[in-house]
Amino acid sequence: xxxxxxxxxxxxxxxxxxxxxxxxxxxxxxxxxxxxxxxxxxxxxxxxxxxxxxxxxxxxxxxxxxxxxxxxxxxxxxxxxxxxxxxxxxxxxxxxxxxxxxxxxxxxxxxxxxxxxxxxxxxxxxxxxxxxxxxxxxxxxxxxxxxxxxxxxxxxxxxxxxxxxxxxxxxxxxxxxxxxxxxxxxx
Amino acid sequence: xxxxxxxxxxxxxxxxxxxxxxxxxxxxxxxxxxxxxxxxxxxxxxxxxxxxxxxxxxxxxxxxxxxxxxxxxxxxxxxxxxxxxxxxxxxxxxxxxxxxxxxxxxxxxxxxxxxxxxxxxxxxxxxxxxxxxxxxxxxxxxxxxxxxxxxxxxxxxxxxxxxxxxxxxxxxxxxxxxxxxxxxxxxxxxxxxxxxxxxxxxxxxxxxxxxxxxxxxxxxxxxxxxxxxxxxxxxxxxxxxxxx
Numbered sequence: 135x136x137x138x139x140x141x142x143x144x145x146x147x148x149x150x151x152x153x154x155x156x157x158x159x160x161x162x163x164x165x166x167x168x169x170x171x172x173x174x175x176x177x178x179x180x181x182x183x184x185x186x187x188x189x190x191x192x193x194x195x196x197x198x199x200x201x202x203x204x205x206x207x208x209x210x211x212x213x214x215x216x217x218x219x220x221x222x223x224x225x226x227x228x229x230x231x232x233x234x235x236x237x238x239x240x241x242x243x244x245x246x247x248x249x250x251x252x253x254x255x256x257x258x259x260x261x262x263x264x265x266x267x268x269x270x271x272x273x274x275x276x277x278x279x280x281x282x283x284x285x286x287x288x289x290x291x292x293x294x295x296x297x298x299x300x301x302x303x304x305x306x307x308x309x310x311x312x313x314x315x316x317x318x319x320x321x
Numbered sequence: 322x323x324x325x326x327x328x329x330x331x332x333x334x335x336x337x338x339x340x341x342x343x344x345x346x347x348x349x350x351x352x353x354x355x356x357x358x359x360x361x362x363x364x365x366x367x368x369x370x371x372x373x374x375x376x377x378x379x380x381x382x383x384x385x386x387x388x389x390x391x392x393x394x395x396x397x398x399x400x401x402x403x404x405x406x407x408x409x410x411x412x413x414x415x416x417x418x419x420x421x422x423x424x425x426x427x428x429x430x431x432x433x434x435x436x437x438x439x440x441x442x443x444x445x446x447x448x449x450x451x452x453x454x455x456x457x458x459x460x461x462x463x464x465x466x467x468x469x470x471x472x473x474x475x476x477x478x479x480x481x482x483x484x485x486x487x488x489x490x491x492x493x494x495x496x497x498x499x500x501x502x503x504x505x506x507x508x509x510x511x512x513x514x515x516x517x518x519x520x521x522x523x524x525x526x527x528x529x530x531x532x533x534x535x536x537x538x539x540x541x542x543x544x545x546x547x548x549x550x551x552x553x554x555x556x557x558x559x560x561x562x563x564x565x
Contacts, residue, residue, distance in 0.1 A: 156343050163347035163354075170354045170362065177365045184372050189379035196386040203393035207520055209401045212509060216408040217527045219507055220534065223412075223485050241488040242476045249469055261469055261498075263491035 244268060244321070247295050251286030255279050259314075268296070270317040280304070280315055287319065296321055382517045389520045404531050410483045411534050413506045416459050417484055421504045424482045425463065427540045432474035435466035437497070458503035460489070465498045472498045483539040 241263055248268060252258060256279050260271035274280050290296045302316040329337075413420060429436040465472055472493050479486055485505050492499040523531075 152340075156347075159344055159347040159351075163350040166354045167350055170357050173362050173366075174357075177362060177369065180369050181365070181372075184369060184376055189376050189383060193379055193383050193386065196383060196390060200386060200390050200393065203390065203396075206393045206396050206398060206401060207389070209405050210396070210520065210523070213401070213404050213408050213531075214523060214527065215510055216412045216507065217523070217530055219505070220408065220411050220485055221526075221530055223487060223505055224530070227480065227487050241491050242473060242480060245469060245473045245476070245491065245493075249473065258469055258493065261491070261493040263493075265489070 244295065247290055247293070248287070248319075251283065251290065253279050253282045253286070256283055266321050268319040268321065270319070271314070272317070273312050273314045275312055277313060280313060283315075284317075287317070290319070385517050385519050392520055392522065407531055407534050410539050411485045411537070413484055414509050416506055417504075418459075420484045421459060421461060421486075423540045424479060424484060424486065424504075424538075425461070425502075427538060428475050428478040428482055429465075431478045431538075432471060433467070434471035434475040436475075437464040437466055458487075458505045461502045461504060463500045463502065465500055466496065467498065468496070469493050469498075472500060476500065478538070481537050483534065483537050 244263055245261070248261065248270070252272070255276060256272050256274045258270070258272055260269065262269040272280075272283065274283075284299070284301070287296070287299055291299065296319040298320045300318045300320075302318055303314070304316075305314045306312070307314065410420070425436055428434075465475055467475070472491060476488050476491070479488070479502065487503045487505070488500060489503055490499075490501040
């Protein structure tokens, strides 16, 4: 038979332990309640403080005020939209061939440049200007004039208007009175 | 018999209840607080956070709207109309065949280069009608009676005449030349506002370009008839349609 069993002591110990646990749980519950209460008050305070209504009302009121000026806004947007496209077309048009080879050439400038280099006495049969090349079909009764022409056209290369000049053909007419020359200048 | 099965009889239940009776209220408080935290407070704080972001956004929008309002109210409506008219003449909303023919006739009249036959490539009409957004240029192939100088003068005049055009090929001969010109147009884009955004004014380059375009020639059919009656104009036609 067991002699050292003391039921009374265990019961007291259990009760003390239980009281301690109860106290701890109560403290936790109270703290939890206080924190939740504090957070609720905080939420309520912020909800009142951060009011979207006023800002929304102001925004709506301004949107109404701005309505009569909507047509101005639309016109401005249309102008800017068109200006962007026009600017692009004009830029493309104004770029001088040679300097901006990737872009299309300015035909007026090219024709003028070629025109200036063609000496008096040379007849232009065909002047064909395309995006990347100029084809010239000329005739002259003097080889010296053709020489001057080639010298002149070569100087266009120095001005970066053309990148290369090719003499495709040089022929003499049957009656030996006229030289015909076919030139291709790459832009 | 299932060994894992625990049977709690009424005596045991009463014993346990009696033992943990004092824990009831704190336990209920903790559970209630947890329910309150998860079910109410956390969504409320999330909502507050969203509200705060929206409020800031709204304030920002209001600021943008105020700036837009001040800017738009300072704009001169007549000046805008005039600028829109100029840019629309330069880049019409649709294929402006009358404008194209008038520009060609005007350039021919001013440069003294007679325009013979001309061929117009209209482009994809069905696409234009269906989508309303076709902006492919109208290509016009012109036969010009004249030498290089006449063609050059013609190209020069056409270059400063509205609508905007671009010469794509030139083929000149002794007495006749062929010039291919592209005339541009662009359908009006949708101006439906996409949210609240700040309106930016035109830059100085844009204004300069509009002024440049304002100095370009623009002729109406009536003015062209007048030019043909009077002869080659020595004076430039004012873009607004008056002779100066």
